[in-house]
Amino acid sequence: MRNMPSGISTDSVVVAVSEQTTADLSGEAIILHLETNNYYGLNAVGAGIWELVQSPVSVSEIRDSMLARYNVLPEQCEQDLLALLGELASLGLIRVSNEPHA
Amino acid sequence: MYFYRAHGLGIRSALPLPGLIEGGGTADVLIRFEKLGLLLDGRRDEIRLHASATDMITKEAYLSWPGVGSARVTSGREILVEREAGAEEEKLLLFVLGHVMALLLQQRGSLALHANAVAVNGGGTVFLGASGAGKTTLTAGLHRRGYSVLADDLVTVGVSDAGCPTVYPGSACLKLLPDVLAFLGESPESLPKLYAGSEKRVRRVAPGARALTHRLACAFVLTEGVRPGVRRLRPCDAVVELLRHAYGTQHSGAATTARLRRCADVASRVPVYRLTRAPSLSTLPTLLTLVAEHLGSGGRTCEQL
Numbered sequence: 284m285r286n287m288p289s290g291i292s293t294d295s296v297v298v299a300v301s302e303q304t305t306a307d308l309s310g311e312a313i314i315l316h317l318e319t320n321n322y323y324g325l326n327a328v329g330a331g332i333w334e335l336v337q338s339p340v341s342v343s344e345i346r347d348s349m350l351a352r353y354n355v356l357p358e359q360c361e362q363d364l365l366a367l368l369g370e371l372a373s374l375g376l377i378r379v380s381n382e383p384h385a
Numbered sequence: 386m387y388f389y390r391a392h393g394l395g396i397r398s399a400l401p402l403p404g405l406i407e408g409g410g411t412a413d414v415l416i417r418f419e420k421l422g423l424l425l426d427g428r429r430d431e432i433r434l435h436a437s438a439t440d441m442i443t444k445e446a447y448l449s450w451p452g453v454g455s456a457r458v459t460s461g462r463e464i465l466v467e468r469e470a471g472a473e474e475e476k477l478l479l480f481v482l483g484h485v486m487a488l489l490l491q492q493r494g495s496l497a498l499h500a501n502a503v504a505v506n507g508g509g510t511v512f513l514g515a516s517g518a519g520k521t522t523l524t525a526g527l528h529r530r531g532y533s534v535l536a537d538d539l540v541t542v543g544v545s546d547a548g549c550p551t552v553y554p555g556s557a558c559l560k561l562l563p564d565v566l567a568f569l570g571e572s573p574e575s576l577p578k579l580y581a582g583s584e585k586r587v588r589r590v591a592p593g594a595r596a597l598t599h600r601l602a603c604a605f606v607l608t609e610g611v612r613p614g615v616r617r618l619r620p621c622d623a624v625v626e627l628l629r630h631a632y633g634t635q636h637s638g639a640a641t642t643a644r645l646r647r648c649a650d651v652a653s654r655v656p657v658y659r660l661t662r663a664p665s666l667s668t669l670p671t672l673l674t675l676v677a678e679h680l681g682s683g684g685r686t687c688e689q690l
Contacts, residue, residue, distance in 0.1 A: 309653040315641065324622075
C-alpha cells in the first residue's frame with residue numbers, strides 16, 4: 284500500500300465534490316470549481332479517472348480499471364494515479380475518505 | 386419605433402440605435418422607455434448590476450449607471466430604459482448596446498463575449514481582450530485592409546443547426562483614440578467624440594457583410610508582449626480565455642455550468658490563438674500581416690474538424 288503526503292492511499296475512497304462542474308473537450312475535460320472559480324484541465328486519461336470519481340470509488344478500483352484499459356506497469360499506474368488524485372484533493376475538487384469501509 | 390437586426394435577434398426599439406443593421410422581420414426583443422424609479426447612487430463611472438446571480442439569468446435584473454440611466458432586463462425579451470435627466474445620449478447608447486444588451490443575451494442563453502469580430506471569407510473571426518488590449522485598434526486596421534467589421538466590444542456566439550459556433554453582426558461603431566486614428570490616416574477632429582469629455586472618437590463603419598449569421602472560423606486572444614506573435618492555444622487554455630472574456634463570468638452558479646460547456650464546445654470546434662501585440666503602434670502593420678496570414682489560410686471550418 285502506497286501513501287501520499289496528502290493522505291491518499293490505495294485503500295482511500297474518493298469522490299468528486301459537488302461544488303464543481305465539468306465540460307467535455309473532445310475527450311479531454313475541463314473542471315471548474317464553482318467556489319474558487321479555478322479551472323483545471325485533464326487529458327484523456329485524467330478525464331477517464333474524473334468520470335470514475337463522480338460516485339465514491341476506491342483508489343484500488345480506479346487503478347484496476349486503468350490497468351485493464353491501458354498498457355502500463357502497475358507500479359507506474361499507481362504512482363501517477365495517486366499523484367493526480369493528490370492534486371485534485373489539494374484543489375478541493377475531490378473528497379478523500381480513509382475510513383475502513385464494509 | 387425603430388427596427389434592427391443584431392446579435393442574431395430582431396430588435397424593436399423606441400431608442401434609435403445607430404451602428405446596428407436596420408431591418409424588419411419578427412421582433413425578438415423590445416426596448417422602450419419606462420419610469421423605473423431606481424435610486425441611482427454610487428460612482429458615476431461605475432455600471433452596477435442589481436440582481437442575484439440566479440435571478441439575473443432566470444428572471445430579471447436591473448443595471449444602473451449613475452448620471453446616465455438605468456435599465457430593467459426581463460427574460461431575454463424586454464429592456465426598459467430610464468434616462469436620467471441631462472444624461473448624454475451617447476452614454477445612454479453605450480450603456481444599452483453594451484452591458485444591458487450583454488445581460489439580455491445571457492438571459493437568452495447566448496455566449497456574450499467582450500470581443501470584436503470581423504468577417505472573413507464568409508466566416509467570422511473573433512478578437513478577445515480586456516479593455517485597452519487593442520481589440521478595436523486591430524479591428525480598425527483590418528477594416529482599412531478591406532475586412533468587414535461585424536461587431537465592436539460585444540460579440541454573440543451562437544450555434545448553427547449543424548451544431549457549429551456562429552457569430553452575428555452587432556454594433557459596428559469603433560471607439561478609437563486620436564493617435565490610432567491618425568496612425569490609420571484619418572483625422573480624429575472630423576469624427577464625433579464618444580461622449581463629452583472622452584478622448585475617444587467614434588468611427589462608424591458601414592456593415593459590409595450583409596449576412597446575418599457567420600460561421601465562427603477562429604478566435605484570437607489579444608495580449609501585450611515584446612514583439613508581435615501568434616501561437617495556438619491548447620483547448621483547455623482556450624476555454625479559460627473564452628470564459629475570462631465572457632460577460633457574467635464573475636457570477637457563479639447554474640449559468641456558469643452552461644457557459645463553461647458553451648466555451649468548451651467553441652474551443653473543441655475552432656482554433657483559438659494567443660495574439661501578442663507590442664506596445665508601439667508602429668508594429669501594427671506587422672501584427673495585421675500576422676493576423677491576415679492566419680485568416681488567409683481560412684481556418685478550418687467546424688464541419689471539417
